[in-house]
Amino acid sequence: QREFTQKKTFTTWINSILAKHTPPSVISDLYIDIQQGHLLLDLLEVLSGQHLPREKGFNTFQCRSNIENALTFLKSRSLKLINIHVADIIEGKPSIVLGLIWTIIFHFHIEELARTLACTYNQPSLDCSSAVDSSPKASRSSKKSAKIKERWKISATKALLLWAKEQCSLHGSISVTDFKSSWRSGLPFLAIIQTLRPGLVDLEKAKSRSNKENLKEAFRIAEVELNIPRLLEPEDVDIMNPDEKSIMTYVAQFLQYSRNLHESEDDMQEKVREAMSWLAAQEKKLAKLLIDTENETHYQKYKQMMSFMEAFNQEKNTFLPVLLSKRSEAELSESHQQMREEWDKLISQINEWKAKLDQMLPSPLDGIEAWLQEVEHLQAEDLPDLQDPFKAMFVFREVIVIFKGLMDCFDYHLDTLQSFKNEDEKNMPVVVPEKLEEMKRRFSNICFTNSNTFLEYHYGLCSAIANEVMLKLNIWDMKYGTKESVESLLENW
CATH class of the missing domain: 1.10.418.10 (Calponin-like domain)
Incomplete structure (x- = not known):
């Protein structure tokens, strides 16, 4: 049922994209039509806006070459094509074909759309x-x-x-x-x-x-x-x-x-110009603020950052529709691309500013901040590839040891944070209260996530897979013919 649904859904989605190709093309049977490679290249050309090399004929060699060109292009975009081989696509193996199409849909359609949302959120x-x-x-x-x-x-x-x-x-x-x-x-x-x-x-x-x-x-x-x-x-x-x-x-x-906002190109260009002007003004404002607060206390610097961010977050709402407009790279004008680059640059500068302020926190808060960031980075790491359970086991074991070592300091750092006396010898606050509250929230988030149980579960899963592999290998203790046939048997298994 799942395979049937995916085939139908993916086929309709592909045909909606291929309708934009010149000349338009259509897929009738996904597993068969993909075998020649031409429709796969058509699909990637529309999605990427690039012209891809191809063989014009339909013999076995030319079809194989076209599929290789498509997979090479996908790998150049840093896509992981696990267990997706040319031979399987030529044979039209359902699980492999569906896996390939899903990789394409996720990268070119869902990821591209969600990227604008990630900026928004x-x-x-x-x-x-x-x-x-x-x-x-x-x-x-x-x-x-x-x-x-x-x-x-x-x-x-x-x-x-x-x-x-x-x-x-x-x-x-x-x-x-x-x-x-x-x-x-x-x-x-x-x-x-x-x-x-x-x-x-x-x-x-x-x-x-x-x-x-x-x-x-x-x-x-x-x-x-x-x-x-x-x-x-x-x-x-x-x-x-x-x-x-x-x-x-x-x-x-x-x-x-x-x-897909329904507006004329002239309207869009005018909005791009307005956004560019605003971005330039924000960059100048930020640069001046960094100079003006250079010799200020941490408290004053953070207060200035809060003031800047409050105004920034209010003003940016006017420009978000154009800044985060969903258009493919191929559809973007030169000015639109430049605007996106300036937006990314400004966001990077703001985040660098905050990172420096975090590093300048007074002791012992600087150590607590560094600990928080290390735990958060560890929790954000992607899981290792379970295709190799032995390697995954090793990685999980290593991460579990590091994580447990960090979590041994959880209570100490939390107690230190909660008992921190936020005033200097003149009874003036050293750190803005908002920063202390933010750090306490992050402790709660770390406690709630409970990554240790999650990691140990996956370590156990990898162990079970590895044990199954070893059990299988241990019963293969008889001769199976030539070295080549045994290698083929292992590969198929």
Whole structure:
């Protein structure tokens, strides 16, 4: 059932993209049509805006070459193609083909859309959790970039779910907690439609209808009124455990709709110019503030930062629609690209400023801040690849030891923070109270996350997998023929 749903959903999504190709093309049977490589290259060309090399013919060699070109391009975008091989695609193996298409959908569609949301939800603030990594270790961005990319898939999924929650929260008790059974009633789809286009849906009436009726109505309205392709059918969602990837693909289209602002290019260019002017003014304001507060106390510096951030967060709301406009790289004008670069630069400068202030905290708060950041970075690390359970076991064991060592200091640091006397010899505050409250909240978050249990669970899982592998290998103690045939047997297994 899951494989059937994914095939249908992914095929419809691909055809909606291929309709934009010149000339347009269409997929009839995903497993068969992908084998030649041409449609796969067409898809990637539309999504990336790039022209990709290809063989024009359809013999085995040319088809293989086209698929290799497609996979090489995906790897150049730092996509992990685990167990996805040319031979499997040529054979049209369902699990491999679906895995490849999902990787493409997630990277080019969901990740790109959710990236704008991550900017929206992670604006610089006084809370360390909403800023870019600020520890001295994290400041070495070049060394961290790979790990940040590794973590992004989790962030993209969470960002998309958070967006969906926000749309639904405007309509009373309708809520979503995942991309599975939360959508079964059809009400979340209708709530999102009502948020995007008020007046199209009667939610009170919908609450008295069956799941299938609501789903059918939501998919119909989305297709007719919002021009969103019908990727799902009611029977795909109104089941005990609907397919998460198919629902994510469909929900992302509503986000795409919300990002596609219907305005002329002239209007957009004018808004870009206004945003650029505002960004330049903010950068000058920040630079002047850094100079003016150079010899101030930590308390005064932090107060100035709070004042700056309060004004910044208020003013930025005017420019967010253009700053975070959802357009692919290929669609962006030169001025729009420059604006995005300036926005990223400003955000980076603000986060660097906050990181320096955190490092300048008076003792013993500086040590507590460093400890907090180290624990938070460890909790944010992506899980090791379970494809290699032996290596994953080693990594888990190492992380568990580090984490337990850090958590041994939890009570000591918390007690020190709570007993910190926030005044100098003149009875003046040393640190702004907001900073102390932020640090206490982060202790609560670390305690709530309980990463140690999570890590030990995965270590146990890897151990079980590794034991199973060893058990299997130990019973293969008879001769199986040539060395080549044994290697083939092991590879297949």
